Amino acid sequence: MEFVAEEKKVEVGKVVPIILFLMVFSLVIDNSFKIISPELVKYFGVSASTVSWQVTLAGLFIGMGAVVYASLADSVSIRTLLVIGIGLICVGSLMGYLVHESYWLVVLARVIQASGLGATETLYLIFIAKYVEPEKQKKYMGYSTSSFQIATVIGTLTGGFITTHLAWQHLFIIPLFTLLCVPFILKYLPKEESTKRHIDVLGMILVAAVSTSIMMYLSYFDWRFFVVFVIAIGLFLAYITKSKTAFITIEFFKNKLFVFVLLTAFLLYSTQSAYTLNAFSFFMVDVYHIGLDSVSAMFIPACLAAALVGSLSGKISEKLSSEQCIYVAMGLIIVNILGSALFMGQSILIFIISLVLTSCSFAMLYAPMIHMSLLKVGEEHKGTALGFYNLCINVAMSVGFTYSSFFIDNQKLQVPFIAGGTEAHYSAVLMIIAFIAFLSLAVFVVFARRQLKVGK
Numbered sequence: 454m455e456f457v458a459e460e461k462k463v464e465v466g467k468v469v470p471i472i473l474f475l476m477v478f479s480l481v482i483d484n485s486f487k488i489i490s491p492e493l494v495k496y497f498g499v500s501a502s503t504v505s506w507q508v509t510l511a512g513l514f515i516g517m518g519a520v521v522y523a524s525l526a527d528s529v530s531i532r533t534l535l536v537i538g539i540g541l542i543c544v545g546s547l548m549g550y551l552v553h554e555s556y557w558l559v560v561l562a563r564v565i566q567a568s569g570l571g572a573t574e575t576l577y578l579i580f581i582a583k584y585v586e587p588e589k590q591k592k593y594m595g596y597s598t599s600s601f602q603i604a605t606v607i608g609t610l611t612g613g614f615i616t617t618h619l620a621w622q623h624l625f626i627i628p629l630f631t632l633l634c635v636p637f638i639l640k641y642l643p644k645e646e647s648t649k650r651h652i653d654v655l656g657m658i659l660v661a662a663v664s665t666s667i668m669m670y671l672s673y674f675d676w677r678f679f680v681v682f683v684i685a686i687g688l689f690l691a692y693i694t695k696s697k698t699a700f701i702t703i704e705f706f707k708n709k710l711f712v713f714v715l716l717t718a719f720l721l722y723s724t725q726s727a728y729t730l731n732a733f734s735f736f737m738v739d740v741y742h743i744g745l746d747s748v749s750a751m752f753i754p755a756c757l758a759a760a761l762v763g764s765l766s767g768k769i770s771e772k773l774s775s776e777q778c779i780y781v782a783m784g785l786i787i788v789n790i791l792g793s794a795l796f797m798g799q800s801i802l803i804f805i806i807s808l809v810l811t812s813c814s815f816a817m818l819y820a821p822m823i824h825m826s827l828l829k830v831g832e833e834h835k836g837t838a839l840g841f842y843n844l845c846i847n848v849a850m851s852v853g854f855t856y857s858s859f860f861i862d863n864q865k866l867q868v869p870f871i872a873g874g875t876e877a878h879y880s881a882v883l884m885i886i887a888f889i890a891f892l893s894l895a896v897f898v899v900f901a902r903r904q905l906k907v908g909k
Contacts (some may be wrong), residue, residue, distance in 0.1 A: 467641045472580060475535065475634050476573040477604045479542070482628050483511065483570055484608025485615070486563065487730045488749055489624070490858075491738045492616045497556045501735065505858035507560045508730075509851035511567035513664050516847025517657050518571020526579045532642035538572030539631045539638075541565055550625035566628065584643075606756040613749025656699050659689040664848045701841050711838065713901035714826040715845055720893035721783065722846050723853030725815055727886045728790050729755075729808060730850075731857045736879040741801055755808040759816040775821035779897065782818040785810055787890045794868070794883035798876040825901070860885055 486507065493504045522534055545566025552558035615623050662685040670678035690706075693699040706712055737748045762769075769778065789807045796803045826842055860866055866881040867874070 464641055468580065468584075471634060471637045471641060472535070472573065472577045473600055475539070475631060475638075476577050477600045477607070478628075478631055478634075479570040479573040480600070480604030481608040481611060482542070482546075482624075483515065483567070484605050485612030485624050485627070486511070487726075487854075488609045488612040488734050488745060489616045489621050490731060491735055492621050492745060493556075496621065499556060501731075501858040501861045502855070503556070505731070505854045507556075507563045508726075508854045510560060510665075511563045511570075512726075512847050512851035512854070513661065514564050514567040515571040516844040516851075517661060518568050519575040519847070520841075520844050521657065522572045522575050523579065526576065530642070530644060531576050531580055531583075532638050532644065534572055534576055535638050535642070536635060538569040538576075539635060541569030541572075542628050542631050543569075545569065546625045546628035550622055553622035553625065562625070603756070603760065605759075606753050609749040609752040609756075610746075611749075613744070613746040617744045617746040653696075653699055656689075656692065656696070656701070659685060659692055660844070660848075663689055664851070667852060701838075705838060705841065708829055710829045710901060710904035711826050713896060713904060714822060715842060717893050717897040717901055718822050718826070718842070719845055719849040719852075720889055720896065721786070721818070722815075722849040723856070724786065724790065724886050724890045724893070725811075725853065726850040727853035727857035727889070728793075728883065729811060731854050732861060732879065732882055732886065733804070733808065735861055736797070736875075736882075737804070740798060740875050740879060743801075751805055751808060754805065755812040758809045759812040762813045762816040769817065775824045776902070778817055778821040779825065782814040782821075783890070783894045783897070785814040786818075787887055787894065789814070790883055790887040790890055794880045794887060797880040797883070829904075857882065857886060 490501065490504050490508070493499075493507070494501055497504070522538070525534055545562045545564070545568070548565065549559055549562030552562060611627070612621075612624060615621065663682065666678055666682035666685050669675070670682055690703065693701060693706075694703040734745065734748050737743055737751070738745070773781065789811045793804060793807045823842060827838055860882045861879075864874075864878055866885075867877040868880040868884065
């Protein structure tokens with residue numbers, strides 16, 4: 454995306470705080486709904502697998518929304534897209550509050566809400582790339598990483614506090630405050646000329662079909678959903694092979710390094726949501742019998758530490774290569790999840806430390822994984838590759854939430870050498886998640902690392 458000259462007279466110093474505030478607010482909304490799953494299980498009297506759909510479908514639509522908004526940004530002004538995003542957030546939120554007694558209507562409301570939430574982070578990065586001088590862009594993009602960690606803290610605290618002391622449905626009221634940003638967006642963001650641009654609707658529908666079918670399979674392990682998944686994959690690959698207007702082409706999947714790093718990231722990021730965003734809150738409630746407000750407070754040191762690691766990523770990259778950073782981060786993630794499984798029922802301090810180290814590891818991992826995935830991607834395709842990478846991460850987080858919920862529901866899963874039924878059950882759940890993290894390391898070592906040497 455080309456940098457726009459200064460004659461546009463965009464007041465970056467005023468626009469950045471507005472979009473950044475909206476981005477933080479959007480992340481807060483999404484994170485607050487992730488931590489309240491144990492409460493929704495009780496409220497609706499449904500399984501953890503069923504409750505996971507309000508998170509997984511929302512995550513899927515945030516990911517797809519990011520791609521759609523990025524595609525539209527070249528033909529529709531950022532100010533217009535942000536206003537549309539806020540409108541969807543508020544419509545979904547108001548609907549969710551009014552129909553909160555019906556679970557599946559709540560899921561629909563979350564999907565509408567998420568369709569708007571996907572606008573903010575993507576449009577912030579596009580605004581920076583378009584209106585900020587190249588030498589200052591890294592500084593402003595760094596604000597995005599720190600904001601993500603701050604939003605995670607605020608979101609988990611908000612979800613835990615409101616659910617414990619008020620009622621979970623009041624979380625739908627908070628997003629309505631995004632309307633306060635509209636006057637400032639209309640005042641300070643520039644009016645841009647609109648141009649016609651193709652939006653790959655069919656491609657996004659096929660991605661949704663692939664993602665939804667695999668999540669349905671992981672929820673129920675019904676072979677019919679797996680058949681649908683295979684068919685959807687086949688149609689998607691056939692489509693991007695034939696279509697010249699697809700949002701991503703088959704050429705990306707001929708880049709083996711890109712494919713294997715993407716697979717590594719998909720498996721690993723699924724464990725982040727499976728462990729920290731889902732299983733963690735469940736076993737804290739079921740094993741340690743603490744409230745969701747206390748669980749959310751446990752995320753404060755973890756997110757602050759992760760924000761610090763993110764801010765130091767430049768200095769870390771001076772000491773360690775991308776490959777070394779990936780090995781260190783993945784090793785810590787595996788050890789922490791496995792350690793949590795083995796020490797289930799022991800001091801709660803162990804899990805606070807585990808949460809801190811795991812969060813820091815994922816913060817360390819983000820930039821090196823992106824760098825590695827783009828090593829053999831041409832300059833003209835890096836924007837598309839990055840968009841697809843982020844879409845896959847969002848889908849991975851949803852998939853992780855789905856399969857961990859299935860394992861949480863399956864009370865037959867037990868570790869025999871852990872005393873106590875509940876402790877033994879959650880130990881088994883975490884061991885499976887640790888195995889998936891180990892599998893991602895194996896994919897990276899055996900396949901992705903080999904591609905680094907090809908063509909050298």
